[in-house]
Amino acid sequence: MLDLTPKLLDLIAALLEERCPSEHQHKIRGFAEFLQTAQASIIPDPYYGGEQGFEHVLDLIEEASDGLMKMVKLIDLSNE
Numbered sequence: 039m040l041d042l043t044p045k046l047l048d049l050i051a052a053l054l055e056e057r058c059p060s061e062h063q064h065k066i067r068g069f070a071e072f073l074q075t076a077q078a079s080i081i082p083d084p085y086y087g088g089e090q091g092f093e094h095v096l097d098l099i100e101e102a103s104d105g106l107m108k109m110v111k112l113i114d115l116s117n118e
Contacts, residue, residue: 051106053081072105073098 051069058066070078076098084095 051102069102069106070098072102072109074101074105074108076101 084091
């Protein structure tokens with residue numbers, strides 16, 4: 039089971055960083071930072087990309103989610 043240390047609880051992975059209150063900006067990491075192979079600086083809004091746009095964004099979100107979980111597991115292992 040993962041140990042939810044303060045390090046993990048202070049992480050905010052955001053799709054839209056500009057909507058975060060200013061007092062929490064230092065905790066923000068863009069969700070695209072967790073991409074492992076895809077090259078993107080942001081996860082785009084799929085609304086204007088048609089069906090293909092939604093598929094592309096879903097692929098990015100799934101890949102970034104895997105990358106985030108790898109980081110969380112590494113942090114958890116370092117706390118043992």
